[in-house]
Amino acid sequence: SQTIHQWPATLVQPVGSPLSLECTVEGTSNPNLYWYRQAAGRGLQLLFYSVGIGQISSEVPQNLSASRPQDRQFILSSKKLLLSDSGFYLCAWSDHMGYQPQHFGDGTRLSIL
Amino acid sequence: GQQVMQIPQYQHVQEGEDFTTYCNSSTTLSNIQWYKQRPGGHPVFLIQLVKSGEVKKQKRLTFQFGEAKKNSSLHITATQTTDVGTYFCAGLSGLTGKLIFGQGTTLQVKP
Numbered sequence: 001s002q003t004i005h006q007w008p009a010t011l012v013q014p015v016g017s018p019l020s021l022e023c024t025v026e027g028t029s030n031p032n033l034y035w036y037r038q039a040a041g042r043g044l045q046l047l048f049y050s051v052g053i054g055q056i057s058s059e060v061p062q063n064l065s066a067s068r069p070q071d072r073q074f075i076l077s078s079k080k081l082l083l084s085d086s087g088f089y090l091c092a093w094s095d096h097m098g099y100q101p102q103h104f105g106d107g108t109r110l111s112i113l
Numbered sequence: 114g115q116q117v118m119q120i121p122q123y124q125h126v127q128e129g130e131d132f133t134t135y136c137n138s139s140t141t142l143s144n145i146q147w148y149k150q151r152p153g154g155h156p157v158f159l160i161q162l163v164k165s166g167e168v169k170k171q172k173r174l175t176f177q178f179g180e181a182k183k184n185s186s187l188h189i190t191a192t193q194t195t196d197v198g199t200y201f202c203a204g205l206s207g208l209t210g211k212l213i214f215g216q217g218t219t220l221q222v223k224p
Contacts, residue, residue, distance in 0.1 A: 101158035
């Protein structure tokens, strides 16, 4: 069966520090991969999605970037974190964008101090 | 950009009461998905509706897709404390091919 791993679960970082969040999927090939951010008590904001290795689409201009170095690995990065980057970051995968369910990881709670 | 509007944002009910959340899109959707996020957890897929006017049931949950494929609803009969969480709809835009999430409805159930 397919599983998705996301780490770390919680992260506290100072303003201006770099960020790297990793997400890996097991049990499927060539998945569509997504990064979402959820502010406290709010909805899901799609940040990036990827349909294949090295293919990244950005949904909103921001201080973050994403990379997909391997088929089942998706990384969210920042060179310098801002206070506004705080939130709950969720990675997800699906077999076919929009036509199949998205399966979410457990998320990373990021606090910027 | 295209949005999927979801109402209400919050709902507090007494255990045993019914609950409904609604999603509306300005444009036709190819399908609609529903997710549930428990407090502190991640969204979990509940169901997908594809056909115009489709109705699906999961125990006490009833999902509907509008005839024009622009709106959808989730109705919970006789809520229980285990129903607590945020319910999201997500519509697949026929224009962009992207899945657009509504802002969610957070349900609180008083025992």
